[in-house]
Amino acid sequence: MIRKRLPALTLAATLFSSSVALADDVSIGAVFPLSGPNASYGDVFMSGANLAAKHANEDHMLSGDLNVLYEDSQALPQHGVIAMNKLVNVEEVPYVLSAFTGVSKAISTLAQRSETVAVNGGGVGPDLAALGEYFWNVIPLANNEVGAASKYLVEELGLKRVTLIYVDDPLGAGILNELEKTLEPLGGELVEAHSITPSAQQFSGVAARVRSSNPDAVYIASYGAQQLQIVKQLRDNGVDQQIISYSAFSLPSLQALPEAKGALYTTQSIDWDSTDPVTKRFVDDYRAANGKTPTSYVANYYNAVRVFALLAKELEAQGKDVTGENLLAQRKATDKFELVGGSVSFQDNGTLLAPIQVLEVTGGAGEIKKVYAED
Known part of the structure; x- marks a missing residue:
């Protein structure tokens, strides 16, 4: 391969002009699954x-x-x-998007x-609310979804015995x-709990149990x-009971799975037909680019980036550096954020609360069955 060598003056001028063009650019990071069995989530995020x-x-x-x-x-x-080490110590970003508990x-x-600042829009483990003041969540956690x-x-379907x-x-x-905490007070019961490894792919034995x-x-x-x-093998092995899950079931590949039809799942509630300017612009542009309605995961990571942009804009207006410390202070000083889904506030622990909806897998966009107000 032949490479042309630029004259020193030209090279210097090129580097200088590039540095000027990029001098005010702002970068944030994201630690997403981009390969492996969960890469489809990375695409959505x-x-x-x-x-x-x-x-x-x-x-x-x-700027x-x-x-x-x-x-x-x-x-x-x-x-x-x-990945986080590279973003923090090499790229020196002040704000990183995270996913998975x-x-x-x-x-x-x-x-x-x-x-x-690390911001989660995909993991729902309840203990994500207790990881320190620099860790934020723009997704309701499992305690809200499971509840x-x-x-x-129990109350709507009369299904009390859950595995x-x-x-x-x-x-x-x-x-x-x-589940152990929420079923019993409602008159329900966790009958059994079957643990599987993250890499497992064969579930006929679990289906038999x-x-x-x-x-x-x-x-x-x-x-x-x-x-x-899991869904496919449960159905193939004669398990015909009601299946229910959390927001991970909003993945397009699951929605299109024939065996999943009729399954229930929970997500945060967002009115995709809302006329508020932020939500409408987001939905309209996403539909125009992708030919379909977005999911809550898409909205979560849109909101996570928008929160950064709103905070950084305010810091720049005050003449302050966009650092993690200043972003945290500005978030604490901000009462409301105009995000997809409406005007929201952070709790003291850095987590957003939102209404939770129960949906049914129908083969297309999930059908909303009921909405529960945030606790």
């Missing part, structure tokens, strides 16, 4: 984050362009820590130590704990390709 950055740049919210630097976690804690917990220590699911099963199939990680442990216990409903606490296999 990026679609929301990229649209928010596009809108921020169209509106000239900041320069807002860029999102993506690093691959493969949805694994160890890979997540490596295990990954989020793994990177939270570095976020605290480096005073870098709504338990109420709907849980859960992945052996912080997410699964969190959902197990919440579920058939034997004969519950009224089966709660699935998994994600990605694994949750598709």
